[in-house]
Amino acid sequence: MHLAKQKPIGIFDSGIGGLTVMRAIRKILPNEDIIYFGDTAHLPYGDKSTEAIQSYSIKITNLLLSKECKVILIACNSASAAAYKLLKEYVGSKANVLNVIDPMISLIAEKYVNKTIGLIGTKRTIHSKVYEKKIHELGLGIKLKSLATPLLAPMIEEGYLNNPILHQTLADYLSRSEISGIEALILGCTHYPLIHKDIEAFYQGEVAILDSSQAVANSLYNLLASENLLNSQTKAGKSSFFVSDYTQSFQEAATLFFGENVRLEYYPLWE
Numbered sequence: 632m633h634l635a636k637q638k639p640i641g642i643f644d645s646g647i648g649g650l651t652v653m654r655a656i657r658k659i660l661p662n663e664d665i666i667y668f669g670d671t672a673h674l675p676y677g678d679k680s681t682e683a684i685q686s687y688s689i690k691i692t693n694l695l696l697s698k699e700c701k702v703i704l705i706a707c708n709s710a711s712a713a714a715y716k717l718l719k720e721y722v723g724s725k726a727n728v729l730n731v732i733d734p735m736i737s738l739i740a741e742k743y744v745n746k747t748i749g750l751i752g753t754k755r756t757i758h759s760k761v762y763e764k765k766i767h768e769l770g771l772g773i774k775l776k777s778l779a780t781p782l783l784a785p786m787i788e789e790g791y792l793n794n795p796i797l798h799q800t801l802a803d804y805l806s807r808s809e810i811s812g813i814e815a816l817i818l819g820c821t822h823y824p825l826i827h828k829d830i831e832a833f834y835q836g837e838v839a840i841l842d843s844s845q846a847v848a849n850s851l852y853n854l855l856a857s858e859n860l861l862n863s864q865t866k867a868g869k870s871s872f873f874v875s876d877y878t879q880s881f882q883e884a885a886t887l888f889f890g891e892n893v894r895l896e897y898y899p900l901w902e
């Protein structure tokens with residue numbers, strides 16, 4: 632049995648988008664062992680029902696608990712919206728459960744009192760209204776305007792980066808009245824950091840682009856520090872990358888999302 636602080640951090644996403652979050656975590660927590668699970672067999676989560684996402688999330692959580700993870704981080708907005716509450720209850724005191732939405736809500740509460748901000752994400756995230764509810768509960772006069780942008784995640788997965796079709800699709804989405812007149816835009820999908828620059832270019836500096844990966848990494852760091860769970864090993868932490876369906880294109884995209892070489896391992900969770 633490991634000491635609690637030496638146990639790994641478990642991260643999961645519908646696929647490889649959550650690697651943008653893991654990348655930010657790796658930078659500030661180099662000594663942690665991290666197990667990443669991408670449910671590529673069920674991608675995309677953004678179009679699935681709440682019930683389906685909840686059942687996938689429970690099964691993945693069981694796997695991460697069996698690997699003794701001290702923290703389970705849901706690195707997917709769609710799964711954070713659909714399954715965070717359930718997972719928190721399900722896991723109880725066995726591990727800490729984190730999502731990618733709450734750190735963004737804290738950041739907005741600090742910087743955007745009485746302002747109008749926008750949100751883009753998958754259908755599941757936008758239709759859940761979870762960001763609206765949390766922002767409303769803050770009672771800080773923040774107005775949220777949101778738009779589902781379901782074409783973006785598949786395009787990014789297909790490697791349509793720096794591509795005129797991506798730019799046209801972005802221009803079409805970002806010009807819609809649903810998200811007009813905003814001061815900042817939340818990237819409510821863990822795939823979108825890869826097109827951060829394209830979104831920034833569209834707004835030409837007039838709208839701040841809010842990417843949650845850094846905020847999530849900071850909140851994970853703070854949690855580990857406050858619970859005395861920071862890994863004290865001096866060597867670099869081990870990273871393992873599991874997927875429920877392996878293809879060469881996932882392998883190539885994973886390296887792109889993580890920013891360095893990744894070796895995906897097939898894990899037969901659904902067999």
Ligand code: DGL
Nearest residue numbers: 645675676677708709821
């Ligand atoms: N990475 C997921 C998210 O943050 C989007 C991809 C999907 O639909 O599975 O919502």
